Structures are given as C-alpha cells and as structure tokens.
Amino acid sequence: MMGALVAGMQALLLSGVHLALMVLMAPLCAGFTLWCHRAMAGERASLAAVSRWGLILRIWRQPGMRAAAGARVTAFVPWMALTMVVSAVALVPSYSLGMVDEGASDFLVIAGLLFGAQVASCSVGLASGQGREGRQAAIAMTGTVLLAPALVMAVAVVAMTVPGGTLGGMVRFMRLMDDSAGVRGPLALAGGAFVLIGVDRVAAGMDRAFAMMTDNLAGPDRAVMVFTRDLLALAWITLAGDLLWPDAIVIPDGVGSGGLLAHMLLAIALWAMRTMGLCVVVACLRTFVMASGQVARLRAGLALLCACLAIVLLFAGREFG
Amino acid sequence: MLPCVVVPRAWPALRTPCAHACRLGWVIVMAATLAGLAPSAGAHGVSPRLASAVAGIFHPDALALSALLLLGVVGLYARADGAPACLAAAFAVGGGPLVAPLAGACVIVVLHDRVMRPGHGTGGLLGMAMLAVMDPMTLGGTQLACVLPVAVLMASWPLLHLSWRPGGGRRHLSALRMADIAGFVVGCHLWLRMLADYPDIPVLSERWGDGLVAIAAGLFLAAAVRALVARDVRRVLCGLFGGMAALPVLLAGLGLVARGNDLPEMLDGAVACLFLVMAAGTLTWGALLALAGAMEVEAGRLVLMHLGGMAALMPRLSALLSVALLAIGGVPPLIGFSLSWMVLRLFNALPHADSLAREIPVAAVLIVMGTGWGLRLLALGRLVGVVLCGRPRTPRGAGAADPPVGILVRCALGVAAACAISVMPGAWFRLAGVALGHVTRQGQEGAPARMSLFALPSPDGVAVMLPVRSFMLLAGIGVVVWMLWRLRGVAAARQVATWEQGAPSAPPWMPFGDPLAQVGAGVFVRLVLDMVGWPEGAQAPWKRLLRLRRLAARRMALPPGWLSDDAAARSAPMLLLAVAGVAVALLCWLS
Numbered sequence: 001m002m003g004a005l006v007a008g009m010q011a012l013l014l015s016g017v018h019l020a021l022m023v024l025m026a027p028l029c030a031g032f033t034l035w036c037h038r039a040m041a042g043e044r045a046s047l048a049a050v051s052r053w054g055l056i057l058r059i060w061r062q063p064g065m066r067a068a069a070g071a072r073v074t075a076f077v078p079w080m081a082l083t084m085v086v087s088a089v090a091l092v093p094s095y096s097l098g099m100v101d102e103g104a105s106d107f108l109v110i111a112g113l114l115f116g117a118q119v120a121s122c123s124v125g126l127a128s129g130q131g132r133e134g135r136q137a138a139i140a141m142t143g144t145v146l147l148a149p150a151l152v153m154a155v156a157v158v159a160m161t162v163p164g165g166t167l168g169g170m171v172r173f174m175r176l177m178d179d180s181a182g183v184r185g186p187l188a189l190a191g192g193a194f195v196l197i198g199v200d201r202v203a204a205g206m207d208r209a210f211a212m213m214t215d216n217l218a219g220p221d222r223a224v225m226v227f228t229r230d231l232l233a234l235a236w237i238t239l240a241g242d243l244l245w246p247d248a249i250v251i252p253d254g255v256g257s258g259g260l261l262a263h264m265l266l267a268i269a270l271w272a273m274r275t276m277g278l279c280v281v282v283a284c285l286r287t288f289v290m291a292s293g294q295v296a297r298l299r300a301g302l303a304l305l306c307a308c309l310a311i312v313l314l315f316a317g318r319e320f321g
Numbered sequence: 322m323l324p325c326v327v328v329p330r331a332w333p334a335l336r337t338p339c340a341h342a343c344r345l346g347w348v349i350v351m352a353a354t355l356a357g358l359a360p361s362a363g364a365h366g367v368s369p370r371l372a373s374a375v376a377g378i379f380h381p382d383a384l385a386l387s388a389l390l391l392l393g394v395v396g397l398y399a400r401a402d403g404a405p406a407c408l409a410a411a412f413a414v415g416g417g418p419l420v421a422p423l424a425g426a427c428v429i430v431v432l433h434d435r436v437m438r439p440g441h442g443t444g445g446l447l448g449m450a451m452l453a454v455m456d457p458m459t460l461g462g463t464q465l466a467c468v469l470p471v472a473v474l475m476a477s478w479p480l481l482h483l484s485w486r487p488g489g490g491r492r493h494l495s496a497l498r499m500a501d502i503a504g505f506v507v508g509c510h511l512w513l514r515m516l517a518d519y520p521d522i523p524v525l526s527e528r529w530g531d532g533l534v535a536i537a538a539g540l541f542l543a544a545a546v547r548a549l550v551a552r553d554v555r556r557v558l559c560g561l562f563g564g565m566a567a568l569p570v571l572l573a574g575l576g577l578v579a580r581g582n583d584l585p586e587m588l589d590g591a592v593a594c595l596f597l598v599m600a601a602g603t604l605t606w607g608a609l610l611a612l613a614g615a616m617e618v619e620a621g622r623l624v625l626m627h628l629g630g631m632a633a634l635m636p637r638l639s640a641l642l643s644v645a646l647l648a649i650g651g652v653p654p655l656i657g658f659s660l661s662w663m664v665l666r667l668f669n670a671l672p673h674a675d676s677l678a679r680e681i682p683v684a685a686v687l688i689v690m691g692t693g694w695g696l697r698l699l700a701l702g703r704l705v706g707v708v709l710c711g712r713p714r715t716p717r718g719a720g721a722a723d724p725p726v727g728i729l730v731r732c733a734l735g736v737a738a739a740c741a742i743s744v745m746p747g748a749w750f751r752l753a754g755v756a757l758g759h760v761t762r763q764g765q766e767g768a769p770a771r772m773s774l775f776a777l778p779s780p781d782g783v784a785v786m787l788p789v790r791s792f793m794l795l796a797g798i799g800v801v802v803w804m805l806w807r808l809r810g811v812a813a814a815r816q817v818a819t820w821e822q823g824a825p826s827a828p829p830w831m832p833f834g835d836p837l838a839q840v841g842a843g844v845f846v847r848l849v850l851d852m853v854g855w856p857e858g859a860q861a862p863w864k865r866l867l868r869l870r871r872l873a874a875r876r877m878a879l880p881p882g883w884l885s886d887d888a889a890a891r892s893a894p895m896l897l898l899a900v901a902g903v904a905v906a907l908l909c910w911l912s
Contacts, residue, residue, distance in 0.1 A: 068633075069630060069633060069711065069712045070630075070632070070633070070710055070711070071633065072632050072633060072636055072639075073632050073709070073710050079802055079803075079806055082802055083795060083798050083799045083802045084652075084795070086798045086801075086802070087791075087794050087795050087798045090794065090798065091794075101790060101794055103785065103790075104787065104790040104791060104794065106662070106784070106786060108658075108661070108662050108665060109653050109658075109662075109791055112651065112652060112653045112658055112661075113652075113653050116647075116650075116651075116652040116653070119698060119702060122702070123702070123705055123706060123710055126705075126706035126707075126710040126711060126840055127632075127710045127711070128710075128711070128712070129629065129630065129710070129711035129712035129838075129839045129840075130838070130839075131838040131839060131840065134706070134711070134839060134840030134844075135840055135844065137706070137840075138706065138840050138844050138845055138848055139848060141699065141702050141706075141845075142699060142845060142848040142849055142852055143852065145695040145696070145698050145699040145702070146695065146849075146852055146853070147695070148691050148692065148694050148695025148698065149687075149688045149691030149692045149695060150691070151691065152665075152687055152688075152690065152691030152694065153684065153687055153688060153691060155665065156665060156668060156669070156687050159665060159666070159669050159784075160669050160673075163781075163783045163784075164783045164784050164785075165666075165669075165784050166784075296852045297852055297853060297854055304688070308684065308688075311680060311684050312677065315673075315676065315677040315680045316677050
C-alpha cells in the first residue's frame with residue numbers, strides 16, 4: 001500500500017517536472033531554431049531578438065478580437081489543439097520513464113494526437129471565410145495530409161521492431177537487448193521520418209505562411225496558437241530523439257535510490273543537449289533542403305523514403321545479418 | 322413480406338400500400354425471427370415438422386442475432402425511410418439457406434431503387450444467386466474454397482458501395498441514405514459468414530487472403546478519392562462510407578491469411594475487429610446520417626457550393642457533427658482510431674518470414690492505406706472547412722438555425738452511442754461473444770470471454786490498448802486548459818464584423834460577399850494535384866478511352882424503342898425469383 005502510494009507520487013512528480021520542462025523549453029527551442037536558421041541564411045540576429053516567450057506574453061496581453069463569422073471556431077480550436085498536444089507530450093518521455101500513464105504511450109496514440117492537432121489547427125484559417133487566410137490554411141492542411149503515408153509507415157516500422165509498440169516498452173527493450181545493432185538503424189530512420197513530418201516551415205519560427213494563416217486570431221487565442229505550434233515541434237523532436245538515442249533515458253526502477261537524483265539531472269542535461277542538436281538539424285533542413293516555397297512534395301517524399309528504408313534495413317538485417 | 326419489397330419495383334403504382342405494409346412488417350419480422358429462435362433453443366412442445374419448416378425460413382444463430390440487434394437499432398433510427406431495407410436485411414441475416422440470399426438480393430434492389438443508372442447492382446444480384454444456389458448443394462471443400470470468396474465479393478459489392486471509380490459525380494456516387502447502413506450490416510454479416518464457413522485448405526485460403534487484402538486497399542484508396550472530389554455532403558459521406566466499408570473485405574482477407582497460416586490469435590483479432598467495424602460503423606454512420614438529415618431540413622440542399630458558416634448558425638448541431646467526423650477520422654480516443662490501431666496490429670501480426678521480399682507487398686499495402694487515410698482526413702477537413710467554417714453563401718443557408726430539441730436529442734443519442742462504443746468496446750464483445758466464438762470455431766472459451774470491458778483485443782497478446790485511458794488523459798488535461806482559459810485574466814474577446822483586408826467591400830446585391838472569395842470545395846482537390854505534381858491533362862487519354870467504351874456500348878445495345886430505360890432493372894428481381902423457383906424445383910426433383 002505504502003509502496004504503491006510512493007510509486008504513484010514519484011510518477012506524478014516525474015510527470016510534473018517533465019511537463020514543466022517541455023512547456024518551458026518549447027518557445028526557447030523554437031527561438032533557437034529560428035536564430036540558427038537566420039544565422040545560416042546570413043542574417044545577423046541576437047538571441048534576444050528571437051525571444052519567443054516575450055512574444056507570446058506580449059500577444060497574450062493584447063485585447064482579444066474575433067471575427068463575427070468564425071468566432072466560435074477561432075475561440076475553440078487553439079485550445080483544443082493545445083489539449084491534444086499537451087496530452088501527447090505527457091506520453092513522450094524526455095528524460096525518464098515511470099511517468100503517469102506510461103502503459104498508454106502507444107506510438108499510434110502519440111502520432112495520432114500530434115498529427116490530429118496539426119491538421120485541426122489549420123481550420124482557424126478557414127474560420128472567418130476570408131480568401132487569403134483560407135487558401136493558406138488549405139495549403140497547410142494539404143501539405144500536412146500528404147505526410148500521412150510516411151506517418152503510417154514509420155509507426156508500422158516501430159511497431160514491427162518493438163514488441164508491444166509503446167515508447168516505454170521500446171526504451172526498456174533496447175536497454176535489455178544485448179545486440180541491438182540491427183534494430184537501431186530502422187528506429188533511427190523512423191525518428192528521421194518523424195522529424196520530417198513534424199517540422200514544417202511554421203516550426204522554424206514565425207513564418208509568413210503561419211502569420212497569414214492565423215490572421216483571424218488575436219489576443220490570448222493567438223498566443224495559445226503560437227505556443228501550441230512551438231510545443232508541437234518540440235514534441236515531434238523529442239519523439240524522434242527518443243527513437244534516435246533511447247539510452248539517454250533513465251529507468252527509475254533500474255537505478256538505486258542513492259544515485260537517482262544525479263542520474264535524473266544528467267539525463268535532463270543530455271535531453272537538452274539532444275534537443276539543441278536536433279534543433280540545429282531542423283534549421284539546416286529548413287535552410288538548405290526545404291528552402292523554396294514548394295516543399296510539400298519534397299518533404300513527403302523524403303519522409304516516405306526514410307520510412308521505407310527503415311523497413312528495408314530491418315528485414316535486410318534479419319535476412320543477411 | 323418479400324413481395325412487398327419486390328413488387329413496387331416492377332409496378333411503381335403499388336409503392337405506397339407496399340411501404341405501409343413494410344412498416345408493419347418490420348415489427349412482424351422481428352417478432353417472427355425471435356420466434357424462430359424457439360426451435361433452436363430446444364422448445365419441446367413444437368412438433369419436429371413445424372420446427373424444420375420454421376428453420377427453413379428462419380435460421381437465426383448467434384451470428385445472425387448480433388447482426389439483427391444492430392439492424393434493430395438502424396430500424397429504430399431510420400423510421401420510414403429505411404424500413405423496407407431493414408426488413409429485407411433482417412431476412413438476409415436471419416433467413417434460412419435459400420431465403421437469406423433472396424432477401425439479400427432484395428436489399429440490393431431497395432438500395433439501388435433511385436439510383437443513377439439502370440443495371441447497377443446486377444453483379445450483386447448474380448452473386449446472391451450464386452450464394453443461393455451454392456448453399457443447398459453440397460459442394461466439395463475445394464470447389465467451395467475456390468468459389469465462395471468470389472460469390473461473397475460479388476454479393477457484397479453493391480451492399481458496401483465498393484467501387485473502383487475515382488470520380489465524385491452523380492454518375493459515380495449515390496447519395497448516402499439511412500438504408501445503406503442496413504446494407505452495410507448485411508455486407509459485414511456476409512463476410513463473417515464466409516469466414517465461418519470457409520473450409521480448411523491452407524494454400525487456397527492464404528492466396529485468397531492476400532488477394533482480398535490487396536483488393537481492399539485499392540478500394541479504400543478509390544473511396545477516399547471519391548470522398549475528396551464529391552460536390553455534395555451526402556456524396557462526400559458516401560465516399561467516406563465506402564472507405565469504412567472496404568475494411569470488412571480487408572479484415573476477411575487478413576482472417577483468411579491467419580487461418581491459412583494457423584495463427585489462432587490473429588484470427589481472433591481479425592474477427593473481433595470485423596465485429597467492431599460492424600457495430601461501430603452502424604452507430605457512427607447512423608448518427609452522421611441523422612445529423613445530415615437534420616441539416617438538410619434546416620439549410621436546404623447539401624451542396625458544398627451553397628453551404629457555409631454552419632458553426633455560427635447552428636452551433637449545437639455543428640458540435641455534434643464535428644464529434645462524429647472526428648470519430649470516423651481516427652483521432653485517438655474515438656472509435657475510428659481504435660479500428661486503425663487494430664488494423665495496424667493485425668498487419669504486424671502477419672507471419673514475417675524474416676525475408677525482405679515478403680515484406681514489400683505488406684509495405685506497399687500500408688502505403689496505399691496510409692495515402693487513403695490521408696485523403697480521407699483531407700476530405701473531412703474539406704467538409705469542416707467549407708460547411709462549418711466560413712460565411713454563409715446563400716440566403717437559404719444563412720437562414721439556418723439549430724433544429725428543434727427533439728431532433729437534436731435524437732442526433733445526440735447517436736453520437737453518444739458512438740462515443741460509448743469508443744470508450745467501452747468490450748461491452749459489444751460481451752454481447753457478441755458467442756457469435757465471435759462461432760466464427761473463429763473456438764466455442765465460448767475463445768478470446769471474448771477473457772476480454773475486459775474497456776480493452777481492445779490485440780492480435781498478438783502483447784500490446785494493450787485502453788481507449789478509456791487516452792480519454793481520461795485528454796479529459797484531465799482538458800480540465801486544466803479550461804481552467805487556464807477561465808483564469809486568463811482578460812475580459813471576454815470582442816466580436817467584430819469581418820474585416821476586408823484590403824479587398825473591396827461587398828456590393829449591395831451580394832450581401833454574403835463574393836462566394837468566390839471564400840475557400841471553396843475545389844481548392845483542396847486542385848492543391849492536392851498541384852502538390853503531388855500531377856501533370857495537367859494526364860487523365861485525358863483515360864477519359865477518351867472511357868468515352869469510346871461508352872460509345873461502343875451504346876452502339877451494341879438494343880434499339881431504345883425495344884426496351885424501356887429501366888426494363889432490365891425492373892425485370893431483374895422477377896427473373897431472380899423465377900430462377901430461384903426453378904432451382905428449388907430442380908432440387909426437389911433431384912432429392
């Protein structure tokens with residue numbers, strides 16, 4: 001009884017710290033990505049100039065306005081998308097396993113929630129019936145939907161690789177497995193597919209397309225929308241990072257209680273490092289690979305290629321390795 | 322009751338009295354079917370002759386009872402509109418060996434009563450005739466194994482709205498009605514029956530399974546394309562419905578593969594998923610069609626070009642519609658997601674021979690299904706973006722308001738049922754447990770007895786999925802977000818009239834603004850074509866070929882004076898009855 005209570009408290013504490021970290025880091029990461037992107041493009045920008053937290057707070061304090069035509073949609077959709085993204089984030093471990101609802105962290109649930117939020121958030125542009133934002137939202141929605149085959153393939157690869165198909169199960173499986181070399185390649189490629197799926201032009205900072213799409217939003221609704229997009233990008237990056245490098249995550253019941261805190265701190269540091277590295281990768285992709293406006297086909301093709309290569313690698317490794 | 326369904330087809334003047342008779346007959350059939358249970362339940366008072374006679378007409382086993390339950394729900398929900406179809410469908414699932422295919426043919430005739438072109442559904446009638454002839458004769462195991470899937474595929478083709486056509490016009494797609502759900506239940510029932518009756522021949526069963534999976538993936542993609550390009554809400558729904566109706570074929574194929582490879586757990590999973598598709602499809606589509614019907618009454622014809630801004634005009638109905646659309650779109654805690662999870666798990670449970678060559682077809686099927694799912698999502702987004710969002714496009718649409726409370730409650734009940742089966746899929750398996758055991762041939766000790774009320778059955782036994790947990794997680798975080806929304810410390814947002822953003826203001830004769838300035842239904846299709854790099858005019862040769870074919874068919878047909886337009890369609894059911902009569906006579910003479 002006491003043991004269960006202590007375990008529950010620990011899970012709650014871990015979840016709380018994880019959520020706080022993710023919420024705190026999401027705008028920072030987006031700002032860092034934007035800064036990298038600008039630096040690579042040759043602009044001189046200070047880190048303070050791209051501070052996203054300042055921007056979000058400033059927008060939050062502005063008076064709220066809604067177009068009469070789409071008021072109900074614009075009032076509801078950003079908050080619904082926030083709920084979906086935070087729920088998905090609560091399932092993606094950043095530094096430690098053993099959080100609340102670890103058993104429910106199925107890859108398809110996480111991917112479905114994030115993808116659903118990504119598609120649903122486009123409907124704010126369609127809400128008031130203006131041509132320009134509507135068209136931009138339709139472009140964003142279509143571009144996202146083109147990624148669906150890659151998403152299905154990537155999730156299927158992970159589910160074929162790992163018994164059970166949950167994230168926590170995957171981390172434990174990789175830790176227990178002696179010779180995991182044959183599995184690492186496919187998982188890393190699936191992680192690459194997730195990065196390509198999650199990181200659109202919007203995720204690399206305040207893009208013109210995003211600004212055009214969210215012309216209908218002002219005040220707190222807009223602040224929530226901006227924050228949701230940042231959190232969405234961070235969630236995809238963390239998911240991909242878990243697949244790329246599952247060893248950085250602490251399993252609490254595998255570590256003695258003495259060194260647990262030190263392990264956790266180390267894991268948090270590793271997570272921050274990993275996330276920064278992936279942010280640089282995203283900025284590179286944004287600057288050099290997906291620089292032009294017509295990127296949807298390229299992105300979808302690359303993501304699908306990653307997922308297909310993962311399947312090939314998985315079964316070729318089993319057949320010939 | 323059968324003539325009541327068939328006769329108006331040949332003599333339209335008798336339609337009204339027959340419709341009344343059908344509505345009365347619906348009650349009688351349910352009572353009679355339950356009475357038909359009495360001999361099988363082992364009532365001693367009934368004489369054996371009577372019992373066998375009743376069993377010839379009514380043959381309700383556990384499988385039929387679960388389908389009858391769903392048909393009862395559809396019949397209650399559909400009212401007069403779907404009564405004849407439900408009546409025929411009740412016979413088709415609960416009838417004896419000869420009655421069931423005949424009644425299935427009647428369902429096809431009823432469904433395609435007001436259809437776009439004569440002769441549609443003839444293949445289905447032929448398939449039903451094949452089933453009718455095949456069942457009484459004792460075919461050998463191999464012959465049955467060769468023919469059975471073809472017959473069932475042909476018979477369920479018009480019932481499930483399966484089609485290879487990617488077009489969305491009136492010619493290609495019929496508007497979805499409540500009666501189509503009865504057809505859906507019959508189609509699912511046919512596939513379940515096929516799985517239950519398929520003889521144990523591993524090689525044939527695996528080949529057929531692979532073929533059915535490939536066919537179903539193609540049909541799923543074609544249906545998604547139809548949903549994306551249709552111009553009318555009911556036709557968009559028909560495309561989406563076609564996507565869900567391809568799932569029974571897919572799952573039957575996976576079940577056959579499992580049987581061919583002797584994988585009992587995977588077979589359990591496939592059959593359970595098929596049962597869940599049947600129940601979830603019935604409930605969700607019932608709710609969606611009730612919502613569409615209510616919207617049609619309020620806002621006029623459901624053409625996408627005429628609708629817009631419904632979220633502002635009818636907020637309650639729009640909220641219910643969005644929940645139902647999310648449920649079929651596959652957003653996590655709802656039933657569409659549970660189905661896709663089970664299908665993905667079934668694909669993982671396929672026998673992996675650890676060879677790359679065997680995985681390439683699986684990967685190809687997954688890519689096709691994923692593309693289909695993406696296009697379905699886009700079709701849903703298009704429906705929401707054009708109908709619910711935006712501004713009204715016509716005065717008729719602008720005058721719409723929420724329907725009266727009674728109708729709203731009826732719609733809400735349907736949506737609540739869809740949500741209930743999302744949260745508690747196990748409850749349905751408890752109800753249909755015996756039927757499940759019947760199909761997997763494992764008796765009652767099979768998987769359903771062990772199932773929890775909230776868990777989805779997983780084919781490999783390792784993965785666990787409790788939709789209720791995702792539901793609670795979303796609800797918990799939703800409460801926190803709601804509190805944040807309440808406590809955000811700013812006054813309620815001001816609503817302002819729509820700004821024009823530099824565009825010229827609307828002229829007085831166009832009070833709803835320029836309809837072309839809004840995003841219309843065609844934009845999404847154009848964008849998809851642009852983004853995938855579809856070359857302009859690439860489909861022209863195909864169109865020319867099709868036109869040539871149509872021309873040739875017109876040349877080869879009989880002169881129009883000889884036959885009236887729908888003579889073939891009119892005479893088909895009569896011909897079917899005559900053929901069945903001859904077949905019965907032959908059988909009597911032979912035995």
